[in-house]
Every structure is written in structure tokens, then in C-alpha cells.
Amino acid sequence: MKIKLVYVGKSKKGYLQGSLSDFYKRIQKYVSLEEVVIQDVPNAKSLDSFKRNDLEGKSVLKRLKDSDIVVLLDEKGKGYDSRGFAKFIEDKMLYSRQDMAFVVGGAYGFSPEMYERADFKIKLSDMTFSHQLIRLIMAEQLYRAMTIIKGHPYHND
Amino acid sequence: MKIKLVYVGKSKKGYLQGSLSDFYKRIQKYVSLEEVVIQDVPNAKSLDSFKRNDLEGKSVLKRLKDSDIVVLLDEKGKGYDSRGFAKFIEDKMLYSRQDMAFVVGGAYGFSPEMYERADFKIKLSDMTFSHQLIRLIMAEQLYRAMTIIKGHPYHND
Secondary structure: OEEEEEEEOOOOOOOOHHHHHHHHHHHOOOOEEEEEEEOOOOOHHHOOHHHHHHHHHHHHHHOOOOOOEEEEEEEEEEEOOHHHHHHHHHHHHHHOOOOEEEEEOEOOEOOHHHHHHOOEEEEOOOOOOOHHHHHHHHHHHHHHHHHHHHOOOOOOO | OEEEEEEEOOOOOOOOHHHHHHHHHHHOOOOEEEEEEEOOOOOHHHOOHHHHHHHHHHHHHHOOOOOOEEEEEEEEEEEOOHHHHHHHHHHHHHHOOOOEEEEEOEOOEOOHHHHHHOOEEEEOOOOOOOHHHHHHHHHHHHHHHHHHHHOOOOOOO
16 A cells, blocks of 8 residues: 655745655655646646636546545545544454545635545644645654554654 | 744654745745754663653743744644645634744644643644654745635646
């Protein structure tokens, strides 16, 4: 099983890139990990949010396999605490050989087509975070989940 | 009115220090900001969590004024979305001249004395984040709140 982190947005290195790379290295001691960065739609600012989400969604879908378990990080998703999130991942790892793809949308969310493709929707917080920060939060939670699953010391309740 | 961010923990510069400093600079264009780092209790690991929280709490209280509006970042606190969090801060800025102190506890939470002193408890997420990451999330949300209050472009719903 592989975990894919799929982001829509700027491909340029952001201010948190060093910290992010560090977490990715740590996660890869536990599970195979791939970061997929989908380029922003050209001239995105001239498009309405519906059209933009639609084009972004199509780019994301091209990068997913039919067999992928698709998890949208979405404000309408289910909230988990860190142990619950670890359990969510562990269940998939135990009972499935499919890859899991966590997808973070662009600034305006997801297209109807993406919602239709999604197997699960989860929420990291009620708050809105910057695109860069979401990546770091997701990486830290994924690392934390792996240490919880393996019983390694990192997480305190 | 000044905003204080009060953290218990290592005083050494963490891996996110650069990003954190950048947000602090940006926040200070809107509001006076002070970061207060409380040193970890000596030999913390040899103490039980109750004793540790008690000593940490006493160190925090020494750094607060009686007039401060004390807000604990606590898993049992009220969850806000980013606009709600901005409104929470704006209300205090409009109706009070007191300083606001946001307090992040140590690894084992807060002492009963800190809970008693608290005016508000708020929750950033159901998830547990590393000490470093909490600081960055808090700084980004505070910056976001300021831009929401002032109507400056940063936040998209």
C-alpha cells in the first residue's frame, strides 16, 4: 500500500519546504509515500470558481488510479482526533492493498465530479489554513498516525 | 490592546522559526504582539503530569497581568472557524482595552489553577499537533483573523 498526498497549487517551493521534506522522510520509514502536485489551472483568476474547480478536478482525476481509495480533505468532512485518524488509516492498511490518496483542493474547494469520486471526506479543522500550512499539518498528522499505529513514542494524549 | 502568545516549552529555536518570525512581522502591522516562552520545568520527565502542570501553570501565571483576558488553547475548548475566531478577537478589541493572552500548555495540558484563571477556552482542531506546529498554526490564524477584521485579501471562504 502506498499513500499519495495530492495537492492543487503552485509547484514552486514554499516557505515550509524544509520542514515538509523532513516529515516526508520520517513518514517513509513507515509507509511508501508520494507527493503529487497538480499545477494550478492556467489563468485561474479569470475563471469562476465552478469552472476552476471542474478543471482542477479533472487534472486530479488523471493522476488517480481507479483502485485508489480517495480521501478528500474537506471542510464538510468528518473530524477526527489524532488517534481516530490513525485508526482510519490503519483500517485501510489492514483490510486493503489499494493505495490511499489524500486530496487537498484549490482555494475554492472541489468539483461535483471530485465529490462523486471520493470514498471518504475528512476535516483537519474547522479553521481555514494556507495551502502551505495544510501540507505541513497533513504531513505531521500522517507521521503521528504512523507512530500511533506502530506504538512508537511521539504522540501524547 | 496587545496580544500575547504564551507557550510552555523549549526555548531553543525550532525548525519552523523562520516561518513563525515571518508571520509575527505580518501580524505586527495590525496589532502589538508579544511572544512569551516559558521554560520547561526542570527535570519535567521525573514529575507526574499533575505536578508538572501545576509548576508550569504557576510560571505562566507569573507572566500574566490580572487584567489580561486569558484564552487557553485547549482540546476541551470551543471550536471556531476562521471567521468565528476573527470575530472572537474583534469583539475583545472593540469592547476592551485589556491585553489578550493566548496560552498553549505543555504536553500534558493545564493545571486546575490555569483553568480557573482562564476567561475562555478555544480549540484549534480535534487533532493533536506538535508544539512547534501549534505555534505556527496559531500565528497563521491570528494573521488571518487580522486580515479578516480589516477586510484585507488573504482569506477565502
